[in-house]
Amino acid sequence: MSRKFILTLLLGSSLCATGCATTAKGVSASAMKSTAVATPYRAAVPEGTTLAVVRYPAHVDTDAQDAFYKAFGQNAVGGQMSRYDATSPEVQGLADSIILKSNYFALSLYKELAERLPEHSVLLSPHLIKKGADGKLTSEPMTQAESLANVVTVDFVSYTFPDSTKMMGKEPLTFGDLVTPLVTVKTDYRAAVPTQGLLLASRPLIPHAATNGKEGATETLAAMQSGRLAAPVPDLDFVAFLNGEAGFVVPQKPLARTGDVNAVRSYGLEKVKLDGAALNALKEGQSGVIDPLESTFSSAFANQIVGIINNTDTDIAAMAGRAAAISQFDESLGALTLVGSEDPAYATRLRYAERLLEAEKNYLSVQSLRLFDGVHNGEMGAQVRDMLKAEYDILEQRRSLARKQNTATALAILGAVAAGAAIANGGSSDRCEDSRTQREYNDCRRRAERTDYGNSVLTNLAIQGAIVAAQEAMATNRRSKAVGGNYLASIAPALEEQQTVQVSLIDSNETITAIRFEDLKEKLQTLYTKNQRSLDTVATRCAYNHDGAVKIGTWMGVCDGGLASGSGVGVLRNADGTSIEYYGYAQNGRPSGPGYMIHHDADQSYAVEGNFSAGLANGVMRVSKSGQADVLRNYQAGQDIGAASSLEAVSSPFNGPVNMTAIN
Amino acid sequence: MRNWPVITLTSLSLAVLMVMPAAAQMAEKSVVQDLPDVAPSQDYCISVMSAFPNGDSVARYQFFKLTEKMAVGSTPEFKAALKHYGDGDVPPETPVIKIIEAIANPVMRQAAPELTIAYMGHLVNFAGRCETYIQGQVNSLLAYDAAFANDDSVISEDALYLRQILSDSLLRLKADKDERYSFAVNNYATSLVAMRDDIEFAAYAKDIDEIEALYMTDLDGRLARSNDMINSEMNRETLGDAVSLSDDMNKQAKKQADRDAIGTLLRILNRY
Numbered sequence: 001m002s003r004k005f006i007l008t009l010l011l012g013s014s015l016c017a018t019g020c021a022t023t024a025k026g027v028s029a030s031a032m033k034s035t036a037v038a039t040p041y042r043a044a045v046p047e048g049t050t051l052a053v054v055r056y057p058a059h060v061d062t063d064a065q066d067a068f069y070k071a072f073g074q075n076a077v078g079g080q081m082s083r084y085d086a087t088s089p090e091v092q093g094l095a096d097s098i099i100l101k102s103n104y105f106a107l108s109l110y111k112e113l114a115e116r117l118p119e120h121s122v123l124l125s126p127h128l129i130k131k132g133a134d135g136k137l138t139s140e141p142m143t144q145a146e147s148l149a150n151v152v153t154v155d156f157v158s159y160t161f162p163d164s165t166k167m168m169g170k171e172p173l174t175f176g177d178l179v180t181p182l183v184t185v186k187t188d189y190r191a192a193v194p195t196q197g198l199l200l201a202s203r204p205l206i207p208h209a210a211t212n213g214k215e216g217a218t219e220t221l222a223a224m225q226s227g228r229l230a231a232p233v234p235d236l237d238f239v240a241f242l243n244g245e246a247g248f249v250v251p252q253k254p255l256a257r258t259g260d261v262n263a264v265r266s267y268g269l270e271k272v273k274l275d276g277a278a279l280n281a282l283k284e285g286q287s288g289v290i291d292p293l294e295s296t297f298s299s300a301f302a303n304q305i306v307g308i309i310n311n312t313d314t315d316i317a318a319m320a321g322r323a324a325a326i327s328q329f330d331e332s333l334g335a336l337t338l339v340g341s342e343d344p345a346y347a348t349r350l351r352y353a354e355r356l357l358e359a360e361k362n363y364l365s366v367q368s369l370r371l372f373d374g375v376h377n378g379e380m381g382a383q384v385r386d387m388l389k390a391e392y393d394i395l396e397q398r399r400s401l402a403r404k405q406n407t408a409t410a411l412a413i414l415g416a417v418a419a420g421a422a423i424a425n426g427g428s429s430d431r432c433e434d435s436r437t438q439r440e441y442n443d444c445r446r447r448a449e450r451t452d453y454g455n456s457v458l459t460n461l462a463i464q465g466a467i468v469a470a471q472e473a474m475a476t477n478r479r480s481k482a483v484g485g486n487y488l489a490s491i492a493p494a495l496e497e498q499q500t501v502q503v504s505l506i507d508s509n510e511t512i513t514a515i516r517f518e519d520l521k522e523k524l525q526t527l528y529t530k531n532q533r534s535l536d537t538v539a540t541r542c543a544y545n546h547d548g549a550v551k552i553g554t555w556m557g558v559c560d561g562g563l564a565s566g567s568g569v570g571v572l573r574n575a576d577g578t579s580i581e582y583y584g585y586a587q588n589g590r591p592s593g594p595g596y597m598i599h600h601d602a603d604q605s606y607a608v609e610g611n612f613s614a615g616l617a618n619g620v621m622r623v624s625k626s627g628q629a630d631v632l633r634n635y636q637a638g639q640d641i642g643a644a645s646s647l648e649a650v651s652s653p654f655n656g657p658v659n660m661t662a663i664n
Numbered sequence: 665m666r667n668w669p670v671i672t673l674t675s676l677s678l679a680v681l682m683v684m685p686a687a688a689q690m691a692e693k694s695v696v697q698d699l700p701d702v703a704p705s706q707d708y709c710i711s712v713m714s715a716f717p718n719g720d721s722v723a724r725y726q727f728f729k730l731t732e733k734m735a736v737g738s739t740p741e742f743k744a745a746l747k748h749y750g751d752g753d754v755p756p757e758t759p760v761i762k763i764i765e766a767i768a769n770p771v772m773r774q775a776a777p778e779l780t781i782a783y784m785g786h787l788v789n790f791a792g793r794c795e796t797y798i799q800g801q802v803n804s805l806l807a808y809d810a811a812f813a814n815d816d817s818v819i820s821e822d823a824l825y826l827r828q829i830l831s832d833s834l835l836r837l838k839a840d841k842d843e844r845y846s847f848a849v850n851n852y853a854t855s856l857v858a859m860r861d862d863i864e865f866a867a868y869a870k871d872i873d874e875i876e877a878l879y880m881t882d883l884d885g886r887l888a889r890s891n892d893m894i895n896s897e898m899n900r901e902t903l904g905d906a907v908s909l910s911d912d913m914n915k916q917a918k919k920q921a922d923r924d925a926i927g928t929l930l931r932i933l934n935r936y
Binding site for chain 2: 362367497
């Protein structure tokens with residue numbers, strides 16, 4: 001009896017281990033959807049500025065593949081791994097499918113944004129993942145989409161947990177009718193100083209995306225310190241995550257909270273279930289016009305992005321990128337565009353420069369449109385849709401097997417419970433030793449033997465039934481895993497071919513575009529130069545003395561006698577790694593007049609905007625710090641002397657050119 | 665592109681002096697010129713319009729458009745200055761070609777800037793008072809042939825040239841020093857700079873438009889062809905093969921699992 005009891009316990013515990021299989025349900029309505037409000041685009045941007053650039057991993061360089069597979073396993077999102085073998089075809093299939101699916105589903109977002117934003121204002125920027133000299137992964141854009149100023153960049157990855165045995169679990173998955181989006185939405189760090197430019201992001205990516213933003217700021221400052229206006233293109237935030245370095249802490253707030261607090265809106269992990277009707281329509285062959293991600297995710301996410309653009313100071317977001325782009329063909333104008341100039345010829349010249357940038361932007365948008373067309377409407381798109389159908393079938397098989405497994409598990413549990421009950425109730429409760437006569441004793445023994453025999457038969461039957469059911473449950477579980485594993489192992493050649501075609505397509509598009517783009521730029525430059533008149537006030541490089549301290553920084557803008565004097569940007573980097581950048585007006589090398597000063601400390605960045613005198617904040621200043629809404633404070637000679645009324649006006653260098661004599 | 669000689673204003677011959685209305689003619693003041701802009705006279709407008717080219721639609725469009733552009737930004741104060749410094753009125757039926765030739769004539773603007781001002785005043789006055797009629801003519805001619813608008817940028821340049829002559833004539837008569845009219849005259853002179861900027865920018869933008877359209881069309885075609893070529897090279901069977909292989913492996917796995925299950929089951933049951 002004790003052996004049976006132990007067996008029952010073992011059976012029960014094995015059932016617990018096998019457990020009830022999950023059926024990878026996903027959510028039919030993304031959190032993006034429930035928190036998005038569809039508002040029309042109402043912002044305005046200077047000409048030649050892109051509103052949104054959709055960035056995604058398009059390919060992994062051959063030299064970087066091993067490092068990518070390894071990093072993919074070492075830095076997983078959303079669960080614990082039971083096993084990981086970076087060399088197994090299943091794992092590599094999962095990793096490769098992330099790239100392939102990101103390529104495909106990013107187009108859904110691009111399409112939705114293009115529908116909502118003005119023509120030629122959304123660009124695609126596929127990235128190539130490479131291995132850097134330091135062995136870390138890095139990514140670089142495969143096209144020139146990020147060479148122009150933009151208001152926001154959107155990183156998109158469709159993610160899958162790197163453990164092929166957990167496809168049916170709670171872990172993130174992009175397979176069949178399930179997609180797990182990992183996203184970040186960023187603007188230029190100057191337009192969202194406290195969060196390093198990060199506005200909305202998938203929760204696991206936030207610290208890494210913030211680090212990425214901070215590194216971009218550091219790189220920009222280094223370039224400015226040496227007299228160059230640069231707009232470096234950061235790695236994909238997903239790549240920064242894969243590198244697994246310590247993240248930079250920035251405050252977060254729920255996705256639904258869109259208020260004024262300077263924090264990143266955090267988007268939780270979710271497996272979004274694709275539109276079932278759309279998937280069925282794919283099977284019916286209407287594939288070209290079907291977008292199964294649209295109704296469940298992309299449309300809502302695009303609404304979120306339009307809302308973000310509407311609420312972003314587009315002039316500040318685009319100013320540095322625009323200045324850097326203009327500097328490439330008119331160095332004397334570039335830095336002046338940051339806050340403007342009163343020189344009458346400036347406005348005229350800027351108009352010419354902006355029209356030139358507009359032509360470049362329009363031209364690059366053709367490339368994005370053709371990339372979309374080539375991939376989505378081409379053979380690769382058709383194959384991905386075929387793959388989605390095949391995966392959906394696989395997933396449905398596994399769901400069916402999971403349901404069978406659950407039935408078998410339930411039967412096994414019932415059997416185990418019955419056996420346990422029989423054992424618990426087994427034997428007579430009578431104590432025959434207490435009989436008063438021999439007859440009573442004999443009757444008692446006979447009764448006990450009959451009961452024991454009956455219970456023994458019942459218990460054996462229950463245990464055997466439970467074992468059979470458990471065996472079925474475990475076999476079904478193995479079969480389910482085999483279905484997924486076999487698919488992942490056999491799909492590798494198809495993934496490889498699709499990636500090859502994808503890269504050929506992007507490369508070909510870029511080669512054709514780049515050759516013609518250079519030619520176009522040359523023609524535009526000639527036209528621009530031919531039509532220009534001289535500027536009385538030009539941007540040059542000179543000393544920026546900040547607050548009169550010994551250290552000297554760099555000023556790019558209007559100079560007089562080797563010192564900052566007029567509009568421009570000043571940057572000062574300290575030995576301890578902290579730095580200050582200042583956009584606005586200066587006199588005698590120091591901030592003087594309306595200005596926007598950004599402080600980069602080790603653990604935070606913050607901004608102060610208002611009037612400056614002899615390098616110091618003086619008057620009503622708007623202070624932007626992390627984790628709180630912007631506040632107005634009164635400053636005197638650089639000292640905060642208390643709160644200011646919200647009705648008081650704040651001097652801003654971005655409200656149009658200021659006459660320097662008025663500052664004097 | 666254009667078939668009327670109005671654009672070659674600088675090449676006008678001195679012969680135009682021969683057809684100029686005599687100073688005596690202009691000395692006769694016209695009462696209609698004194699009417700405010702808000703009260704257009706149908707007879708006056710029709711009378712002046714009859715002096716525009718009639719047999720050639722292109723020329724008719726060009727002259728109406730030119731007149732329209734010459735009057736842009738003319739304030740009442742400026743019109744008063746024109747009236748003050750202009751020498752006499754121009755009869756409404758004077759052919760517009762003759763008026764423009766007279767304005768552009770270098771000898772006349774040197775010798776008698778008052779006459780140049782009077783001619784310009786005539787056109788500015790007409791454009792202001794008969795704006796609706798002019799706009800109607802322009803619109804109907806454009807409806808007839810939208811290609812007429814192709815000449816707009818050149819017409820703008822001609823208008824600027826004529827306006828510059830007017831501004832120079834006023835300066836020659838020292839209207840810019842006149843306390844009563846200096847503000848309007850100087851404003852007019854300044855506005856010419858902005859107008860020149862606009863015209864130059866429009867020409868630049870047009871050049872860029874052309875380059876942009878050319879390159880974008882070319883790029884679009886090239887990329888479309890490249891996409892087609894790459895897509896046609898893709899082997900669509902690879903995915904099908906992979907799925908078939910996966911199916912076969914699954915069937916094999918199922919058979920094996922069933923066999924293992926039966927074996928295990930027998931072993932389990934034999935123990936009891």
